[in-house]
Amino acid sequence: MPPMSLPPERQLETIRRGTVDLINERELLEKLRRGRPLVVKVGFDPTAPDLHLGHTVVMRKMRQLQDLGHTVVFLIGDFTGRIGDPTGRTRTRPPLSEEEVLHNAETYKTQAFKILDPARTVLRRNSEWLAALSGADVVRLAAQYTVARILEREDFARRLRENRPISIHEFLYPLFQAYDSVALRCDLEMGGQDQLFNLVVGREVMKGYGLEPQCILTVPVLEGTDAREVEGRIAGEKMSKSLGNYVALDDPPEEMYGKLMSVCDGLMWRYYELLSALDAGAIRTLRDDVAAGRVHPRDAKARLAFELTERFHSTEAARAAAERFDRVHRSHETPDDVEEHRLLSAAPLRLSRACAQAGLASSGSEAQRLIVAGGVEVDGRRVADKDATLEPGRTYLVRVGKRRFARIAVVPPET
RNA sequence: GGAGGGAUUCCCGAGUGGCCAAAGGGAGCAGACUGUAAAUCUGCCGGCCUUGCGCCUGCGGUGGUUCGAAUCCACCUCCCUCCA
Missing domain, CATH: 1.10.240.10 (Tyrosyl-Transfer RNA Synthetase)
Structure with missing residues (x-):
């Protein structure tokens, strides 16, 4: 689809779909009407190297924007990641090391393009500009916001109320994230609904720097598989x-x-x-x-x-x-790609031990408990005797729980 | 800077000298029931092996008292509260 092929009103309709907050439609429409591609920013905290389905909700929105012809900045928060986003946190996070951040950023790259259009994605790291800020710059940035407004945040307010520690640098987090928008001259920042506070700070801070404030779009936060x-x-x-x-x-x-x-x-x-x-x-x-x-x-x-x-x-x-x-x-049949483990033993091998060695249980004790609990099958028969053994020279099909299988060959250690 | 309170197993949280691998809850795992759902019920829930009523590790850290300490003492670290 050629860029900017859709009239602004139609674009807005697409953009609006499936969102929680859109601040605000009038401003966004105005930006769209100028006819130049918007700079759309989405930040990813590099603490979690594995992208998961939860991330894809906003990533699909990013893709939509790309397909409308806009420029999407996939921003890796490698600098802010070292602070740790306090969102939803009830306690201070430990900072990440430089190596961890770099490694996680790499992993992001390889996974993000399963959804995004690489040709329309600009990959940036916020250390590019944040690491270069001087003390005076940070002071100027910090002057854009007040403690009272920062404390409007529910998680900070709660921690304060419950006498839990809040480190000063955590107050800085939303400000640094806001500065990303300043540095990028961001038109639209998107994120999960729980990011709303941080995104709004971005608007305010941009105004403070004499820039046109970004628009904000949030998408629903996906519940985990245990919901x-x-x-x-x-x-x-x-x-x-x-x-x-x-x-x-x-x-x-x-x-x-x-x-x-x-x-x-x-x-x-x-x-x-x-x-x-x-x-x-x-x-x-x-x-x-x-x-x-x-x-x-x-x-x-x-x-x-x-x-x-x-x-x-x-x-x-x-x-x-x-x-x-x-x-x-x-059908309760055995899968055909069961992993095979060869375990060396001249004497009969304890089943519990074999399970642990084959990775079916985290420890011998754990395996023993599973056996007693009736969660272990050998060659299709449940074995409830914790002292059960496997004979050397034979191969067994062992099943632990519902989905852990292994073929275990007990091999006498001759030669 | 002063005074006081606290740190317990993955998480929350009981426990003030032996009956404590440590109550209870949550999470997790297994079993029953099913649709591998969910809910519910039951069991397990530090590790090791020579599987014994065995051994090791364990209640912020280091020492000490004691036949014996998560529990008592000393010092240290970190957190919180009030005062300045």
């Missing part, structure tokens, strides 16, 4: 690496598919809305069909899992993942 439906509403923490409730973009296909299949039904609809390419009408229809019993919820979920696995891997990979899933979990 639950409570009284018809989805309740749960946002998807994040540190909470472990995420689906990473580079999760292997089977894992991605499996993780998506195990989210609760209510959450599936949320994922449909925020992640699927299906339009609102199609989702509505599907939802009605499930509610009416015409479509099994599992099949609706499988469709979603397939779509997303296909997007981040390939059609073949998605198909294979679906097949494997059905084979293991619906």
Whole structure:
């Protein structure tokens, strides 16, 4: 699609879709009417090297803007990342080392273009300008905002109320992020809904520097895979690496598919809305069909899992993942790509130990507990004896829990 | 600078000399039920092995008292509160 082919009003319509906040439409329309590509900034904190589905909500919006002909700055907050965004935090984060930040930034690069158009993405790091600020520059920046306004932030206010520490440098975080907008002459900054505060500071600070304030767009924050439906509403923490409730973009296909299949039904609809390419009408229809019993919820979920696995891997990979899933979990058959481990032992080898060595359990004690709990099968039969052993010279198929399999060959250590 | 309070296992949080690998809750894992859903119920929930009522590690750090310390003492580190 040629750049700027759509009239501003139509663009605005597209931009508005699926957003939470848009500050504000009038200003944005004005910017669009000037007919030059907007500078759109989205910052990514390099603390989490794995991009996950939660990031893709805003990334899809970025892609939309790109397709409308605008310039998207994928800003890696390598400088601010060393401070740590206090958003949603109840305590101070430890700063990252330079090496960690660099490594994480690299990982971002390779994953981001699964969604973004590389030709219309400008990759920047905010250390480019932030590291160069002098003491006087920082003072000037800090003068743009007041402590009272900073304390309007719920997370700061709460920490203050609960007598938890707040380090001064955390106050600086939103200001540095705002300075990014100054440095880039940003027209539009986007982010998750939880970023609203930081984005608004950007507007104010830009004014302070005599610049036209940026517009702001926020998208919904995606709940993690552990979210639950409570009284018809989805309740749960946002998807994040540190909470472990995420689906990473580079999760292997089977894992991605499996993780998506195990989210609760209510959450599936949320994922449909925020992640699927299906339009609102199609989702509505599907939802009605499930509610009416015409479509099994599992099949609706499988469709979603397939779509997303296909997007981040390939059609073949998605198909294979679906097949494997059905084979293991619906037909209760063994997958055909079970990893084989050769364990050396002249004497009968304890099953618990073998499980630990083959990586099926984190420790021998853990494996022993799993055995006693009835979670271990050898050659299709449940083994509940914690003293069970495997004979040298034989190969066993061991299953731990629902989805951990390994073929274990006990090899006598001759020669 | 002064006075006081606190630091417990992944998280929250009980525990004031032996019965403490440490209550309770959450998270996690396994089992039942299912659609590998969710909810619910049950069990587990530091590590090691020669699997014994075994050994090691463990209650901010370092020493000490004691037959025995998460619990008592000393010093140290960090956090909080009030005063200045």
